[in-house]
Amino acid sequence: MNKFLVEVILPLWYRLCCISRVKNNILFIVVRGDKLSSDFVVIKRHLKKDEDLKKYKREYHYLTLGRGTRLKYLNRSFSLMPKLARAKYVFMSDGSNIVGALKLRKGTHLIQTWHGCGALKKFGKDTKDEKVYFGNEDIVTVSSKKVVSTFSKAMGIEENAVCPIGIPHTDMYYSKSFMNHCDELKKQLLGGRNKKIILYAPTFRGDISNPQDASGLNLDLMYKHLNEDYIVISKLHPLLRPVKKSYRHRDFYYDVGNVWSIEEALVVSDILITDYAAVIFDYTLLNKPIVLYAYDLEEYENKVGFYLDYTEEMPGGICNSTMGVIKEIKNGSHDVSKMRLFKEKYMDACDGNTTERLIKRIKAME
Numbered sequence: 001m002n003k004f005l006v007e008v009i010l011p012l013w014y015r016l017c018c019i020s021r022v023k024n025n026i027l028f029i030v031v032r033g034d035k036l037s038s039d040f041v042v043i044k045r046h047l048k049k050d051e052d053l054k055k056y057k058r059e060y061h062y063l064t065l066g067r068g069t070r071l072k073y074l075n076r077s078f079s080l081m082p083k084l085a086r087a088k089y090v091f092m093s094d095g096s097n098i099v100g101a102l103k104l105r106k107g108t109h110l111i112q113t114w115h116g117c118g119a120l121k122k123f124g125k126d127t128k129d130e131k132v133y134f135g136n137e138d139i140v141t142v143s144s145k146k147v148v149s150t151f152s153k154a155m156g157i158e159e160n161a162v163c164p165i166g167i168p169h170t171d172m173y174y175s176k177s178f179m180n181h182c183d184e185l186k187k188q189l190l191g192g193r194n195k196k197i198i199l200y201a202p203t204f205r206g207d208i209s210n211p212q213d214a215s216g217l218n219l220d221l222m223y224k225h226l227n228e229d230y231i232v233i234s235k236l237h238p239l240l241r242p243v244k245k246s247y248r249h250r251d252f253y254y255d256v257g258n259v260w261s262i263e264e265a266l267v268v269s270d271i272l273i274t275d276y277a278a279v280i281f282d283y284t285l286l287n288k289p290i291v292l293y294a295y296d297l298e299e300y301e302n303k304v305g306f307y308l309d310y311t312e313e314m315p316g317g318i319c320n321s322t323m324g325v326i327k328e329i330k331n332g333s334h335d336v337s338k339m340r341l342f343k344e345k346y347m348d349a350c351d352g353n354t355t356e357r358l359i360k361r362i363k364a365m366e
Helices: 003-017 038-049 070-086 145-155 168-174 176-190 219-226 262-268 279-286 297-303 322-331 336-346 354-364
Strands: 025-030 057-062 089-092 109-112 137-141 196-200 205-207 210-212 230-234 253-255 271-274 290-293 317-319
Touching: 003 070, 025 038, 025 070, 038 168, 038 354, 057 070, 109 354, 137 145, 137 354, 145 336, 168 176, 168 262, 168 279, 168 354, 176 196, 176 230, 176 262, 196 262, 219 230, 219 322, 262 279, 271 279, 279 290, 279 336, 290 322, 317 322
Parallel strands: 025 057, 025 089, 089 109, 109 137, 196 230, 196 271, 230 253, 271 290, 290 317
Antiparallel strands: 205 210
């Protein structure tokens, strides 16, 4: 969007909208996609139960970055301002230059429930992107004390605003009803077959405004070597297209992108294949094997960069070809000790009580 619109016109419209007073409204802003994030779903459930906050009016706004025409996105950006001006609590789980360009009014509190656990890929002020995505946050939830300074620097906010209380969606992994639900999904998918499930969940390449597919695995080669004991499901990044819509071995490969949440796919699967996606951190809570298909590791590290030593710290075997991935799966190597250390370092705050702690912090701001 035009810089003048973002930095001048929209902030001016926001200030005009602030003529009306702040109300007891809770606003959820969805930056990408057209569905509430899992973090928002979990938070919404807790809000409905809280004696004080359940009385607040809940509003939802979908910016859906990257979808539709520029004119429609502009319209969605303008229509956000009145909602933002009257909200007491604002929830986001992504950065947005539309919100980052504003100076939020007194009485409005922004809670950033960052969508990814840990801190792997560089973002915000640690990149060459000159847009301002953050700066208004009163609370930012992170998965560990280890990453507090990283988020503070990348977002350009004080460290005391970065709260190592966990990431809300990880509470789902400690929910008996959710785990039972995933067991049922697994039974339905397998249909009585005695096979293990491999989940392929890579991140995207390029930037948000122009996302590019990761080079997909060679499914024919995987079928040849793994079909007897495994099936493959894929859950790509929301900005990516399916790996292969018309794959011939339909009893081997399933795209669950529009059917399951990423949390459901992680729990249902027995092995995760990914690259530089934050789901790596989630999967350590489930204590299951990870295979890292990092075919472009050097290029990605040079273009994007990491906050940790990828080759030394990552809790999974690193491969640069489909055949390498197949061998890693067949070898069945799983360094339990390395995964435990990784989890303790980057996921120690994710214990199933994150959202409860978050609600207490929000109420303490009143």
